Amino acid sequence: MLMVHGNPSWSFYYRNLVKSLSKDHRCIVPDHIGCGFSDKPGDDRYDYTLARRVADLERLLESLDLQEKITLVVHDWGGMIGMTWAVRHPEKIARIVILNTAAFPLPKTKPFPLGLRICRDSFIGTLLVRGLNAFARGAATVGCKLNPMSEGLRRLYCLPYDSWQNRIATLRFVQDIPLGPGDRGYDLISSTAAGLKQFEQLPVLILWGEQDFVFDRHFLEEWQERFPTAEVHSWKGGGHYILEDVKEEAIPLIAEFIRRETV
Helix, strand or coil: CEEECCCCCCHHHHHHHHHHHCCCCCCECCCCCCCCCCCCCCCCCCCCCHHHHHHHHHHHHHHHCCCCCEEEEEEEHHHHHHHHHHHHCHHHEEEEEEEEECCCCCCCCCCCCHHHHHHHHCHHHHHHHHHCCHHHHHHHHHCCCCCCCCHHHHHHHHCCCCCCHHHHHHHHHHHCCCCCCCCCCHHHHHHHHHHHHHHCCCCEEEEEECCCCCCCHHHHHHHHHHCCCCEEEEECCCCCCHHHHCHHHHHHHHHHHHHHCCC
């Protein structure tokens, strides 16, 4: 099991899934550089780009020398990172679990959210994200709709991002969102999107919160178009952090999917 997190979360997001599956499966749950309790280097020491994230994941998996096929679980930026790696190594993928994410450019029907635009393209956004931790705090506040996070759980999601320096990845992820030709990473994610068709015959499970503040029904519809035979469970009232919001339903669905779809 390879579980790839997004922004502004960290590997903590997968803790309940790991508890459920780790007795029978090896669970590999890395923190991206700058996230969780990994190092948080400045721009002079690390290139905070999608290409570098994929290279990091590739080096990690090469070092582990895994012999068995992988069940890939992706959420948020984990979709772009994990699926880009998967497109390069399709022979290593057994099945895929997709959780409110993307591995393709912004759907044509989806407007880019104003809040993300401010964070991505303005100095005010920099102050909000790095100065006030507004992105991590906001995501923890609105990321669960059916079962809002407790104050204590919200603090844990924000815990690694406790200073201007430690919030560098939170901002750089947003600034790296590839919206169109000419944006850094756009060609890479377009290439990944073109390569998704090679997974059409694999078992794919999609779990989706439709009230996600970014990855809403427009993204879900594109995943369904790309993987028409995928098993889909969608919660109309569910939010971005679907493994938190409906964990009592979502985690057993993943466990059953893995048991049933033996490759």
